[in-house]
């Protein structure tokens with residue numbers, strides 16, 4: 001009886017310590033995953049290279065939640081940005097942000113869509129391989145029963161004229177921001 005008791009106590013200790021080990025391993029895995037995601041979101045950005053990725057047809061479609069986290073990316077978005085669907089979904093839409101784009105341009109986007117209106121404009125985006133691509137973008141709130149539940153964007157290739165007109169405007173805005 002006494003031996004049995006000691007035995008079951010020891011078993012219990014073994015079970016508890018293996019639970020503890022599993023818990024520690026799980027916590028470490030979760031921590032590493034969080035660090036990895038944080039690094040990809042903030043630090044591991046592609047270095048821009050001065051080479052345009054030209055595309056001349058198709059519509060790039062994406063949807064986001066209210067914070068700009070991508071909830072849907074169509075095949076064209078994957079093809080043009082160079083990312084796989086699961087690299088885009090769940091990430092902030094700024095994953096394709098190009099450093100040549102001024103902050104004020106996106107402030108205008110957010111002010112417009114958060115006030116329930118649609119925004120159209122030309123955007124220079126960054127591909128995973130560092131090249132850039134220009135789009136003419138239409139971003140709109142998704143409204144369900146009078147409530148904005150997210151945002152959606154459709155883009156076509158920007159025309160040469162649209163690009164030529166946008167470059168000096170964005171350069172000027174950017175130089176004001178860096179002063």
Ligand SMILES: Cc1cc2nc3c(=O)[nH]c(=O)nc-3n(C[C@H](O)[C@H](O)[C@H](O)COP(=O)(O)O)c2cc1C
Nearest residue numbers: 064068093094096097098106123125139151152153
């Ligand atoms: C539906 C939707 C589509 C967007 N599309 C782009 C895009 O193509 N490129 C981009 O740089 N930002 C896009 N944005 C804006 C980003 O959410 C973000 O505000 C921007 O990249 C600036 O990054 P920052 O907020 O980290 O400064 C989009 C936002 C929404 C809601």
